[in-house]
Amino acid sequence: MMKVPRLEIYLDQEASLCISKVEKQNAESRLIVDVPLDELKALGPEDAAHRIGGTVLNILGLWHKQAFGSWEVPAVGENHSDDDSYSSALRLIDRALSTKTTEHNASIEYLLQQAATESEDARKYLEDAWPLLRDQLGAT
Template sequence: MNEPYLIVYVKDGTMYFAKKLPAETKSREIFEVEIDEVISDEFDEAAKKLGATVLGILSLWHKDAFPGWGIPSDAEKEENCDFALAMELIGRSVAGKTKTHVQSIELLLRQAAIKTDSVQQFLDESWPPIRANLEGYSG
């Protein structure tokens, strides 16, 4: 199996996404979504969201397997800068089990959502459960 790899599983009504990096001995969760939230969408819409998430993560890690995917133009890079920073902070927050960056993430997402409909959709639909998860951390 090629590393890094993504693990998606369901346990106790929650869908978990975990990753395993080459330098790690075991996988670790990166985010979770309640199944009720997933199935609140029609199947096709849920499949698009989950599929986009999985392909987006894998294409970042395995660029050779997905040539040309996710390579934004210079205008898109500038437009997505706030969103990319928010995603980086989400990753750091989950890895460090901290809620410290929640307000910064929210601000970055709101700024990026002004420019991009897909970011607005992320802010409306995906961010609330991620935020709730982060706010559950003590630090």
């Protein structure tokens, strides 16, 4: 039997890599991250592996501290420019606004939160601009 909470990683019909959280045994999963494959490909194999692998290991490490012990997983984006996350978020926002869709909101939020830890511009965007744009997308 698998431990919970757990993550499910899969490709959806829109060619996005999705990470979903399952909180309880036999419960439905809840999408927490979706990243278009084009974005991952643009990062290159090494950076994409670092971003996805780091994300997965950090989340699991938070949930299952005893299993991971004192093993420290490098933070996602460590040794990588915070502009990568910020630029990716801005590209996704542009795509979402041009297609009037909310399907990328979780990814945008995640990328902005990652970038905000290192970039004042990203933090301001996350706090000031993103909520307004997210609401605008939700109203379309």
